[in-house]
Amino acid sequence: MTHCGTVAIVGRPNVGKSTLMNHLIGQKLSITSRKAQTTRHQVMGIWTEGDMQVVFVDTPGIHIGGKRALNRYLNKAASNALQDVDLVVWLLERDRFTGEDAFVEKQIRESGKPLIIALNKVDQVHDKAKLMPVAQKMQMRFPDAEVVPLSALKGHNQDTLMALVGKRIPEGPFMFDPDQLTDKSLRFLVAEIVREKLVRQCGDELPYRTTVEIEKFDEQPDRVYINAVIFVERKSQKPILIGHQGSRLKQIGTDARMDAAELIGLPVHLELWVKVRDRWSDDEAALAQLGYKDP
Known part of the structure; x- marks a missing residue:
C-alpha cells in the first residue's frame, strides 16, 4: 500500500520556508533571497521514495501591514494552503517570535490541521541548551504538535523532520509520477x-x-x-x-x-x-x- 499526502510549509516572511523545501526535495524549485516576500506563489515540491510520496507546498510569507492587492494575494495563497493539506510545518526563527508569527499562529489554530513546529537557524546557536526553553514553550502552546530544531540552510536535523512527516502521511495513491519534482512548468x-x-x-x-x-x-x-x-x-x-x-x-x-x-x-x-x-x-x-x- 502506498502513502501520499500534502504538507504546507508556512510562516512569516523571510523565515526560510523556500530554503527548507528546496533542501527537503533536493532540488532548487523555489527562489530564495534575504528579502521578505520573495515567494509569491504556492509552489509544490514532490518527494517520492519507495511507497511514500510527500507533496510539500511552499507558501508566501503570511504578513501584516501590506495594503496592496499583491499583499492580499500573498496572504490568501498562504491561507488557502492551510485548508487543503494533511499536515502543516510551521517554520519559526528559533528564539524570535514576532507579531507576524502570532498572526500565523492564529491561522494555524483556525485550520485545525496536524502540526509540526520547526525552529529554524539553530546552526547559529552555539549553546544548544538555550533552545530547550523555546521548544518547551512552543510544546506547551501546542501540546499535540511535534517540535523540531533544525537548519533549513545547513540541512541540520532535516532527517528528523522527514521522519516525523512520514508518520503523518495517510495511505493513498500517488498524486504525481514518482519522477516528477514539481507541479510548475x-x-x-x-x-x-x-x-x-x-x-x-x-x-x-x-x-x-x-x-x-x-x-x-x-x-x-x-x-x-x-x-x-x-x-x-x-x-x-x-x-x-x-x-x-x-x-x-x-x-x-x-x-x-x-x-x-x-x-x-x-x-x-x-x-x-x-x-x-x-x-x-x-x-x-x-x-x-x-x-x-x-x-
Missing part, C-alpha cells in the same frame, strides 16, 4: 529565476514593484530561446533596473541564463526587456493577467 520556473536574480541585484524597495512575464519560450533540440519582460510600476524605476549602460540588466540576464540552462539541461538564449505597467501590484485585473490568479 519550466516557463514558470524560468520567470522565477529571473525574478530571483533581480531581487538579489536591486535595493530594498524596487523588487517589490517588479514582476516577470515570459513572452517567448521556444524549445529547440539544441537550445532554448526565451524572451522575458520585467515590469516596473513607474518610469523612474526603469533606469534603476537597467543600470549604467545596461550593466545591471545584463548581469541579471547572465545570472538567470546560467541557472535556467542548468535547470533545463540545454543552452539558453535569454533576452530581457523592462517595461512600465502603472500600479500593477495594486490592480486585481493586472495581477490576474500577470499570473497572480486566485489560488
Whole structure:
C-alpha cells in the first residue's frame, strides 16, 4: 500500500520556508533571497521514495501591514494552503517570535490541521541548551504538535523532520509520477529565476514593484530561446533596473541564463526587456493577467 499526502510549509516572511523545501526535495524549485516576500506563489515540491510520496507546498510569507492587492494575494495563497493539506510545518526563527508569527499562529489554530513546529537557524546557536526553553514553550502552546530544531540552510536535523512527516502521511495513491519534482512548468520556473536574480541585484524597495512575464519560450533540440519582460510600476524605476549602460540588466540576464540552462539541461538564449505597467501590484485585473490568479 502506498502513502501520499500534502504538507504546507508556512510562516512569516523571510523565515526560510523556500530554503527548507528546496533542501527537503533536493532540488532548487523555489527562489530564495534575504528579502521578505520573495515567494509569491504556492509552489509544490514532490518527494517520492519507495511507497511514500510527500507533496510539500511552499507558501508566501503570511504578513501584516501590506495594503496592496499583491499583499492580499500573498496572504490568501498562504491561507488557502492551510485548508487543503494533511499536515502543516510551521517554520519559526528559533528564539524570535514576532507579531507576524502570532498572526500565523492564529491561522494555524483556525485550520485545525496536524502540526509540526520547526525552529529554524539553530546552526547559529552555539549553546544548544538555550533552545530547550523555546521548544518547551512552543510544546506547551501546542501540546499535540511535534517540535523540531533544525537548519533549513545547513540541512541540520532535516532527517528528523522527514521522519516525523512520514508518520503523518495517510495511505493513498500517488498524486504525481514518482519522477516528477514539481507541479510548475519550466516557463514558470524560468520567470522565477529571473525574478530571483533581480531581487538579489536591486535595493530594498524596487523588487517589490517588479514582476516577470515570459513572452517567448521556444524549445529547440539544441537550445532554448526565451524572451522575458520585467515590469516596473513607474518610469523612474526603469533606469534603476537597467543600470549604467545596461550593466545591471545584463548581469541579471547572465545570472538567470546560467541557472535556467542548468535547470533545463540545454543552452539558453535569454533576452530581457523592462517595461512600465502603472500600479500593477495594486490592480486585481493586472495581477490576474500577470499570473497572480486566485489560488
